[in-house]
Amino acid sequence: MSRRIRSCQEWEVRASAFALKTTNPIRKIVENLQVEPNPEKEFIALSIGDPTTFGNLNPPEQVLQAVRDSIESHTSRGYGPSKGHNEARAAVAKYSAHQGEVDPDDVILTSGASHAIEMAITAIADSGQNILVPRPGFMIYQTLAEGLGIKIKFYSLLPNEQWKVDLDDLESQIDDDTAAMIVINPSNPCGSVYDKEHLIEILDIASRNRVPIIADEIYEHFVFSGHKFTPISAISEDVPVLTCSGLTKRFLVPGWRMGWLIIHDRNNILGKELRGALGNISTRILGPSTLIQRALPSILEYTPQSFFDDVLLFIENQAKLAYKELCMAPGLRPIMPQGAMYMMIEIKMQFFPEYKNECQFLEHLVAEQSVFCLPGQCFKYPNYLRIVLTVPEDKLQEACRRIIIFCKEHIVHGEKRLDNKINEESNNIQICDRSLPQVSDV
Numbered sequence: 001m002s003r004r005i006r007s008c009q010e011w012e013v014r015a016s017a018f019a020l021k022t023t024n025p026i027r028k029i030v031e032n033l034q035v036e037p038n039p040e041k042e043f044i045a046l047s048i049g050d051p052t053t054f055g056n057l058n059p060p061e062q063v064l065q066a067v068r069d070s071i072e073s074h075t076s077r078g079y080g081p082s083k084g085h086n087e088a089r090a091a092v093a094k095y096s097a098h099q100g101e102v103d104p105d106d107v108i109l110t111s112g113a114s115h116a117i118e119m120a121i122t123a124i125a126d127s128g129q130n131i132l133v134p135r136p137g138f139m140i141y142q143t144l145a146e147g148l149g150i151k152i153k154f155y156s157l158l159p160n161e162q163w164k165v166d167l168d169d170l171e172s173q174i175d176d177d178t179a180a181m182i183v184i185n186p187s188n189p190c191g192s193v194y195d196k197e198h199l200i201e202i203l204d205i206a207s208r209n210r211v212p213i214i215a216d217e218i219y220e221h222f223v224f225s226g227h228k229f230t231p232i233s234a235i236s237e238d239v240p241v242l243t244c245s246g247l248t249k250r251f252l253v254p255g256w257r258m259g260w261l262i263i264h265d266r267n268n269i270l271g272k273e274l275r276g277a278l279g280n281i282s283t284r285i286l287g288p289s290t291l292i293q294r295a296l297p298s299i300l301e302y303t304p305q306s307f308f309d310d311v312l313l314f315i316e317n318q319a320k321l322a323y324k325e326l327c328m329a330p331g332l333r334p335i336m337p338q339g340a341m342y343m344m345i346e347i348k349m350q351f352f353p354e355y356k357n358e359c360q361f362l363e364h365l366v367a368e369q370s371v372f373c374l375p376g377q378c379f380k381y382p383n384y385l386r387i388v389l390t391v392p393e394d395k396l397q398e399a400c401r402r403i404i405i406f407c408k409e410h411i412v413h414g415e416k417r418l419d420n421k422i423n424e425e426s427n428n429i430q431i432c433d434r435s436l437p438q439v440s441d442v
Contacts, residue, residue: 022147025139026378033375034363041370044399046387049188051252051341056392057314059252060307066298067291076294082282084109084260084293091297092260099231099243099262106263108278109296111288112254113218116244116261118144120214123277124242125150125179131214132173132181134165136344136379138188138216150179154380159335159346163192167201174209180242181211183232186219189379189386190344191319191337193223196230203232203239212240212270218259221250221308223339224316233264240265247292249341250308251299258292315341318389318396325400329407337389344376345385351411358383364410369402 037043051057070076083089089107096102110116117140125131127149133141135154142152155170157163170181183202186193206213215232223229233241246259263275319337326334331351337343347358355361359375362385366372376384389396
């Protein structure tokens with residue numbers, strides 16, 4: 001029997017172009033930081049966006065019982081339909097009625113919201129096209145797109161206007177190769193919540209330029225008092241919207257990897273082709289966990305509102321605490337969030353001349369005070385840092401205290417550390433409303 005032998009004489013196993021072009025910007029930046037905590041102080045990580053990390057936030061008994069019941073059912077042990085079980089999709093459709101009319105056929109279950117985002121990007125954009133992403137913004141979009149040859153174009157948010165979209169900049173980024181724009185509302189990392197009027201302005205740009213929207217609304221129910229969340233799909237007259245959400249944050253179960261993608265297409269602009277494409281992509285992993293799918297209808301229907309209210313109250317209190325405390329840190333300008341679980345804080349680097357960027361600032365903060373925050377570069381926004389608000393209250397209070405100490409010790413490093421001129425300038429940049437209600441008033 002003759003056997004064909006390849007011409008190569010040596011082993012040559014190469015990585016794929018897709019793998020080589022896939023990067024995680026946050027991981028890349030964090031891994032390059034020189035982070036050595038002060039061994040004399042307890043390490044406090046204000047960097048991790050997993051609300052379960054510290055064990056102080058847990059799902060209610062109803063959610064856990066739904067999964068226990070699912071374990072006992074033989075129907076939770078096998079493969080499910082690639083788009084998800086019909087009962088689970090119907091439950092998501094009912095749960096998402098505030099987004100506009102939703103049919104179970106409009107719902108695709110996914111392995112977390114990030115998988116929903118990946119499906120949307122993969123289905124709607126080709127190599128060489130681009131998608132528009134907010135800056136600052138969650139960089140999972142870059143990770144998911146660039147390996148496929150899809151380009152990322154950033155549009156700016158306005159820190160002095162509660163991180164609203166710079167509408168002129170958004171429209172200027174659109175070209176003939178733009179496949180979609182990403183709208184994150186409420187925002188990671190900014191904590192902004194856009195009002196209906198601003199969403200209409202964004203929709204007007206999308207409609208005028210015929211660009212569909214991928215709406216990342218995983219924090220749709222994390223909205224602080226005095227603000228109101230409006231699903232962008234609910235007010236769109238013609239712009240198709242692919243909404244990505246899931247159990248992850250609201251139900252405090254990120255490790256269960258249960259998300260969903262909802263197709264909103266009132267005028268059938270996307271047509272059968274894109275729906276078919278999303279269906280095709282769903283077959284790649286044959287659907288998310290069947291165990292959680294079978295529990296999903298009970299989770300969505302029977303979780304008590306009091307649980308959600310308590311979690312949101314805690315996070316809003318944490319935001320007010322951190323804002324009030326960090327207003328006392330010279331050279332920093334915290335921006336009070338309106339929702340989500342995060343706060344962005346400006347570092348006035350001119351007041352810290354010993355550091356060339358915020359990464360060095362944060363490296364030294366860890367080395368001296370054992371407090372770790374994510375640098376703004378992780379979100380394509382230098383000279384800022386992001387903290388999470390889900391840590392226990394005592395740890396957040398202590399972390400803020402240490403940050404204040406660090407800033408006082410390092411501001412205007414040198415002989416004239418806090419002279420009158422610097423005090424005056426520092427006060428001018430700290431645009432903090434100290435008249436916020438007491439934390440206990442919320």
